[in-house]
Structures are given as C-alpha cells and as structure tokens.
Amino acid sequence: MTLSIKTAVTPNGEHLINIPADPEILAQLGFSSEQADELCAEAARTSQLQNSLAARRTLYMTEADPLFLEWQYDETPEKEKAWRDKVAEIKSLYPLPDRT
Template sequence: MNEKFTYLFNGVSHTDVSREYMNNLGMSTEQVNSVLAQRDFELSQNIEKRKAAYREESDPLYMEWQYDQAPESEQHWRDKVVEIKQRYPVATDE
C-alpha cells in the first residue's frame, strides 16, 4: 500500500532521489531541484492524509484499548498506527 516517490527522466522511472544518483543520470541542477521539490510537496501532503487516517482509523482503536485495557486491543491499535505510517510517509533522510 506504501507508494514510493517516483519520477521520470529520459522516459525511465526512478525512485532514488539522492543528488549523487540524479547527477550521475545526467540531470541538471534545475532538474534535480525540481524532483526534490516535487518529492517534498508530495510528502507534505501526506501529513494531512496521515492526520485524517489517525482520526478515522486508529483513534477509535486507541479509545477501545483505553476502555478495555486488553493486550489484543493495544496490539490492534499499534498495528494500525504502523500501517498508517507506512501508507503515508512524511519524512526521509535522503
């Protein structure tokens, strides 16, 4: 469900957004900066999507766990949080 950021260069799809990789492809500084700006924009959109998913999907599970304190409820809630984070990544160290 997690969609990795991709971009096209010379008709080929790429996922590596390191400057070194893009420079080795022959991309200009402007092209590299454009790809990075697009990636950052898409990640910023995921912040709002993640917040909405927490409200709609994981918060009710958290409340259920707080009510019954069952280990199964806690795990269900924690699993949902991990799923949401994978679905809507918001940061990268690249």
C-alpha cells in the same frame, strides 16, 4: 496540480518565491540543468511529504484514534495490538519520502 518551489535564490542573487518547478523556466532564470533538476526533485519530495502527512492525519483521526480510545478504556493487550497494528498499517500506506 503544478509543483512549485517555495523560495530560491538565483545564481545572480535574486530571491524568488513560488517558482514553477519546471526545468525550462528555471533555466531561463539562470539555473544550471543540475540545479534545476535538484530544485524540482526537492519540490516533488516536499509535495509528497505534505500529501503523506495529510493522509496519515486523516486516517489517524478516523481509524486509529478510536482504537486508541478503546484501548485506553479496556486496557487489554488485544486492544493495544489492534491500535498499534492500525498505526503501522497507516504508516506503510503513506510512507514519508527519503531525505537523501
């Protein structure tokens, strides 16, 4: 899958959408190598964020939500711990990218 940059403004002021996150293409559009690298890095972070959120959402629905419902029904500390442990496990499996 090729990464793409949703929107960007070229150095000469053109507004572009859905640009391939490729330094060579970005250089041809007038971006400096530093700008191209940052745009590509941001596209990678965005893709990782979307993938992690989708994976988390799926696991929450299939694994954590049933445990939550059990806890709500039983109201025991053990059921609450099982649910919270599952949520923590899912978050550690699919961490969100740093926004630096």
